[in-house]
Amino acid sequence: MKKILLIIYILLPLANICAQQHTMTLPECLQIGLQQNFDIRLSRNAEQIAKNNATLANAGFLPSLDASASYTGANATTETTVRENGSVTTGGGAWNQTLNAGIDLTWTLFDGFRIVATYDRLKELRQQGETNTRIAIEDLIANLTAEYYNYIQQQIRLNNLRYAVTLSRERLRIVEARYNIGNFSRLDLQQARVDFNADSSSYMKQQELLSTSRINLNELMANTQVDASLAIADTVIDINTELKLGDMMEGMLMTNSSLIRAQQNKTLAELDMKSVLSRNYPYLRLNSGYDYGLTKYGTGTNSKYSTRGFTAGVTIGVNLFDGNRARERRNARIAIDNAALQRQQLELSLKAEVANLWQAYQNNLEVWKLEQDNLVAAKENYDIAMERYMIGDLSGFEMREAQKSLLDAEERILTAAYDTKLCEISLLQISGQITDYLQK
Secondary structure (H helix, E strand, C coil): CHHHHHHHHHHHHHHHHHHHCCCECHHHHHHHHHHHCHHHHHHHHHHHHHHHHCCHHHHCCCCEEEEEEEEEEEEEEEEEECCCCCCEEEEEEEEEEEEEEEEEEEEEEEECCHHHHHHHHHHHHHHHHHHHHHHHHHHHHHHHHHHHHHHHHHHHHHHHHHHHHHHHHHHHHHHHHHHHCCCCCHHHHHHHHHHHHHHHHHHHHHHHHHHHHHHHHHHHCCCCCCCCCCCECCCCCCCCCCCCHHHHHHHHHHHCHHHHHHHHHHHHHHHHHHHHHHHHCCEEEEEEEEEEEEEECCCCCCCEEEEEEEEEEEEEECCCCCCCHHHHHHHHHHHHHHHHHHHHHHHHHHHHHHHHHHHHHHHHHHHHHHHHHHHHHHHHHHHHHHHHHHCCCCCHHHHHHHHHHHHHHHHHHHHHHHHHHHHHHHHHHHCCCHHHHHCC
16 A cells, blocks of 8 residues: 555656646647757858848949058168269168058949849849748758657557557456466466567567657757657647649649749859850949048158049950850850759659659558558457457467457558658648648
8 A cells, every 4th residue: 555655656746747748739849840940040041141142232233442541661871973073972861751541432334234143143042042941941841740740650559559568468367367277278378478578568669669759859849858758739640631633733833942943043044144245245444532642751852742632534345355255155055954954854853753642642541541441340350359258269369360450450550641641741842832731
């Protein structure tokens, strides 16, 4: 009695802690992951860098304004020789000083549309940064959702194995009781113990798999305590049976983020060509400034000399030959063709992937429905076998087979449900609808 009270005393606080722990839904897990996951944060930082770079100044639209100043002092000895009579005049100790200061403005007014192409390229890179962040978000949602339902799968499998252990324990109890009165042989008893130990071993291994899934979930959510306990609100794998192939294919062609990025790569290649062609045009630059100069003489008639004022000028020119323009133009055309081919290849690959995933989704869905009927039959078969076993009309081996058939049926329906869910997740990701899980 004291031992029972001690166990209750120890387990009661743990039960209270578990009761107080918040049960997390899939959208809550996804929101935490989107806020904390390191891949998402890195991608958003890269996106922000691309946004910061997409400015007129970085493209070269704005002028460059420089301020400069210099000071020079010289102490020199001078010697002058007269050509006619050879007389020499020597001077020394004169300290000459020169001070210059100014502000210079340089502005490229026209550069063959290269500046415009550069600015358009920076804006396209900004949009591609947003697309890369979207891809990272979609990958996280898909991976975290798959692991969320894997955790549910492992929990269900653990419950099934716990039930199997309970059945084996009950069978062992029956065999022990009948062995003691001489109705069962020692072989029956040893076989019941072997089956019970095997089920117990499977149950303990399943606990390890459940722990691994929990750690993976914490890692995806960037939880610093990767081994922290989790309470999941869902207890079953809910399957969306309303998906339509036409919607998946249309969504893929219209909103797939990888296709969008491929199109952006083609646009960038076209802008690179525009930048190369800009060298065929003349350039126009404006130069202006305000300068001040002061010179002080240590000797001589003048003691100082100063200048000040504005300067302005225009430079126009054209690059006639540099030896690389034709090569760069040919390579730019090839880059555009490659970008177009890569997009076409990606589109064809995605179409094939959608078709394969759809076939797998349909097959797994049919298997899942079929296994539901099999599970009902397996449960009925087990109940009948147990009744016959209780009255001694069924051997231990046949009873074990009925139990194994029930466990196998539960495993098959669980596997079919999870495989169907994985196909569903992949189809929604390819069709650009993976964010729907945030609202579920």
